[in-house]
Amino acid sequence: MRLHGKTALITGAGSGFGAGIAQKFAAEGAHVYVVDINADAAQTVANEVGGEAITADISDARSVSNMAETLLATGPLDILVNNAGITHLPTPMEDVSEDDFDRVFRVNMKSIYLTAQAFVPHFKTRQSGAILNIASTAGVSPRPNLNWYNASKGWVITATKAMAVELAPQGIRVNALNPVAGETPLLASFMGADTPEVRAKFLSTIPLGRFSTPEDMGNAACFMCSDEASMVTGVAMEVDGGRCI
Numbered sequence: 490m491r492l493h494g495k496t497a498l499i500t501g502a503g504s505g506f507g508a509g510i511a512q513k514f515a516a517e518g519a520h521v522y523v524v525d526i527n528a529d530a531a532q533t534v535a536n537e538v539g540g541e542a543i544t545a546d547i548s549d550a551r552s553v554s555n556m557a558e559t560l561l562a563t564g565p566l567d568i569l570v571n572n573a574g575i576t577h578l579p580t581p582m583e584d585v586s587e588d589d590f591d592r593v594f595r596v597n598m599k600s601i602y603l604t605a606q607a608f609v610p611h612f613k614t615r616q617s618g619a620i621l622n623i624a625s626t627a628g629v630s631p632r633p634n635l636n637w638y639n640a641s642k643g644w645v646i647t648a649t650k651a652m653a654v655e656l657a658p659q660g661i662r663v664n665a666l667n668p669v670a671g672e673t674p675l676l677a678s679f680m681g682a683d684t685p686e687v688r689a690k691f692l693s694t695i696p697l698g699r700f701s702t703p704e705d706m707g708n709a710a711c712f713m714c715s716d717e718a719s720m721v722t723g724v725a726m727e728v729d730g731g732r733c734i
Contacts, residue, residue, distance in 0.1 A: 521539075577589040
């Protein structure tokens with residue numbers, strides 16, 4: 490029960506890594522707010538973990554502000570996990586549409602800015618808090634034809650370190666996780682096509698020979714957001730089976 494008595498908000502928690510993090514946090518005693526743009530998905534996971542569902546578009550300022558107002562009216566927040574993410578299909582960089590670029594920017598980058606605006610003042614008042622940003626191995630070791638997705642995750646890693654330095658004097662820790670591709674709704678988009686041949690090619694680049702799982706991410710996130718990691722901040726930890734070695 491490493492998160493007993495803690496309240497956590499997890500974005501993009503209606504599926505994939507976010508759902509895995511929500512399940513682990515709840516198992517470790519946290520009260521979990523499951524945030525997703527898909528209301529049904531958020532409610533399903535919330536029901537599974539005994540948490541509460543919030544439907545929100547975390548790339549929209551008003552939606553994030555309303556989400557924060559709703560949550561903080563019920564009590565304090567201890568943990569913020571910025572997990573929601575999106576990618577563009579594997580495409581030469583110059584052929585990615587402006588709409589796809591803007592979508593990646595809004596969901597992967599702007600959302601972290603918006604949740605910081607919404608919750609950092611609260612954490613500062615309490616002089617405590619843990620923020621975890623889900624980045625990617627793509628921000629460390631980019632794959633061809635995912636250029637703007639790679640760049641957005643590199644931004645997340647840099648933002649994490651910058652946030653950690655600025656917020657440390659207020660007792661707020663900020664870390665990131667870098668998963669490799671996993672069994673999530675984005676997997677087919679990363680690969681371009683989900684075939685045995687393409688999967689084998691991807692897996693050949695991962696020394697441990699498998700994708701990241703929601704359970705892997707939940708376990709790592711639980712440590713990073715627990716008091717066991719009270720001296721850990723500004724870290725972007727690979728959860729990638731050796732992909733970035």
